[in-house]
Amino acid sequence: MSPVWLVARREIRTRVRTRAFIAGTLATILIMGGYAALMTFIGHQAGTTKVGVTAQAAAVGAPLQAFGQSFEISTVDEAAGERQVRDGDLEALITGTPDAPRLVVKRSPDGALRAALDAVVQQQAMNAELARVGLDPAGVRAATESAHVSVTSLETEDPHLGERLGLAIAAGVVLYMFLIIGGQMVAQGVVEEKSSRVVELLLSTIKPTQLLAGKVIGIGLTNLLQLVIIAAAGLIASGVGGVLTLPSAALAGTLGWGLAWFLLGFFTYATVLAAASSLVSRQEDLQNVISPVIMVLVVPFVIGVSMLPSSPDSTLAAVLSLVPGFSPTLMPMRIALGVAAPWEIALSVVLSIAAVAVLLRLGGRIYSNAVLHTGARVKLRDALRAA
Structure with missing residues (x-):
């Protein structure tokens, strides 16, 4: 050797x-x-949706945070918000009233954002209808949220x-x-x-x-x-x-x-x-x-x-x-x-x-x-x- x-x-x-x-x-x-570093940056950018909200529709911005996708909410003036959407600084702008919001996008809306906004509007409409018939919206929501399906896992998920x-x-x-x-x-x-x-x-x-x-x-x-x-x-x-x-x-x-x-x-x-x-x-x-x-x-x-x-x-x-x-x-x-x-x-x-x-x-x-x-x-x- x-x-x-x-x-x-x-x-x-x-x-x-x-x-x-x-x-x-x-x-x-x-x-x-x-x-x-590039993949981390791209992943962070891909996982965050920048959304502008006008002062009149500010009540819609807070419920969006409850959804799984990360929404970065900022309050902007309507004219400035439309300009930022056109320039690509914002992906969408929410205007109008909380009861009838309007989504402004450059071309086509993000599917997750639109679904989340629809869910918020539907929840607000349901709350208004429950209040009209004399029911407590918070109580009804608490009762429905407690209902869930029982899950049995055959194998432990690796964290x-x-x-x-x-x-x-x-x-x-x-x-x-x-x-x-x-x-x-x-x-x-x-x-x-x-x-x-x-x-x-x-x-x-x-x-x-x-x-x-x-x-x-x-x-x-x-x-x-x-x-x-x-x-x-x-x-x-x-x-x-x-x-x-x-x-x-x-x-x-x-x-x-x-x-x-x-x-x-x-x-x-x-x-x-x-x-x-x-x-x-x-x-x-x-x-x-x-x-x-x-x-x-x-x-x-x-x-x-x-x-x-x-x-x-x-x-x-x-x-x-x-x-x-x-x-x-x-x-x-x-x-x-x-x-x-x-x-x-x-x-x-x-x-x-x-x-x-x-x-x-x-x-x-x-x-x-x-x-x-x-x-x-x-x-x-x-x-x-x-x-």
């Missing part, structure tokens, strides 16, 4: 000290922070479901991004060494499998360091901002399993990509041999982000999360959602480790027999036959 760790240390020192590593890490943190869903999607996106970036770094490094014939000098002192293992381990640990820094920054920012209120044990477990699955996924895909890239000698031909491997990585990511948010208990996602190659993306998402059983996690880990062992052996042999062949692309069949 001494030559392996020698190559790994070289890869780590070379890449960690580069401006690209530092700038990339900082840029990723800033982009993720900016995206989170942190929304946070778990956001954490699962974030885990899937980050792992997918880092697996692709790390795998492509390995592939490009193999082709660079092969095209510059540096690999011939290296293989004069160490074995091809040792060079491959050292390169995969070194780049993998470099990306792991970058992932830990970014994940820690994201968790700290979420905690300070009050976005995540999950128990610390759940956050630590999600982060720990995410890092573990990154390593398993990286060793799986990086080994395959290194073997595939050893078949070519030019960067121009690299994309042709690594694209099929990248597509395999895209499939579980698409399944995860499209299926798990709406159906966390999906049988298809549960089965695919046990398949090596699919597990590094799907299983961390299911763990974050809290739907992965312990036996499923254990089985997927065992299967992934077994797959890594097989791929390391097979990929190492392909790499050994193809990396010294320069010029035309080496056919996979010939590399396997030579092996």
Whole structure:
């Protein structure tokens, strides 16, 4: 293992000290922070409806606050309110009298606002009719509000479901991004060494499998360091901002399993990509041999982000999360959602480790027999036959 760790240390020192590593890490943190802030701002804006109310219709504004949607009520002059509606500063203006309010909008009224206003007007009309026949509107309202349907829940609702869903999607996106970036770094490094014939000098002192293992381990640990820094920054920012209120044990477990699955996924895909890239000698031909491997990585990511948010208990996602190659993306998402059983996690880990062992052996042999062949692309069949 001494030559392996020698190559790994070289890869780590070379890449960690580069401006690209530092700038990339900082840029990723800033982009993720900016995206989170933008989504929070958009969500806040989308959840708030700005409504202007004239002094004559002020009695209508207070009952609107009782409805679920957030209405930001402000008292304005009718002419000024119409001008603000036309300019987009207000989404609607309520004028007229409390008994006969009028809703002024720029084009079409917001459905929730119109429904809420209709409910307020109907309640006021009912109160007036009850008072006309000699009944107390408050008493009638109290009697009707006490009537409700009895609800029996077969399962307890998770109060942190929304946070778990956001954490699962974030885990899937980050792992997918880092697996692709790390795998492509390995592939490009193999082709660079092969095209510059540096690999011939290296293989004069160490074995091809040792060079491959050292390169995969070194780049993998470099990306792991970058992932830990970014994940820690994201968790700290979420905690300070009050976005995540999950128990610390759940956050630590999600982060720990995410890092573990990154390593398993990286060793799986990086080994395959290194073997595939050893078949070519030019960067121009690299994309042709690594694209099929990248597509395999895209499939579980698409399944995860499209299926798990709406159906966390999906049988298809549960089965695919046990398949090596699919597990590094799907299983961390299911763990974050809290739907992965312990036996499923254990089985997927065992299967992934077994797959890594097989791929390391097979990929190492392909790499050994193809990396010294320069010029035309080496056919996979010939590399396997030579092996």
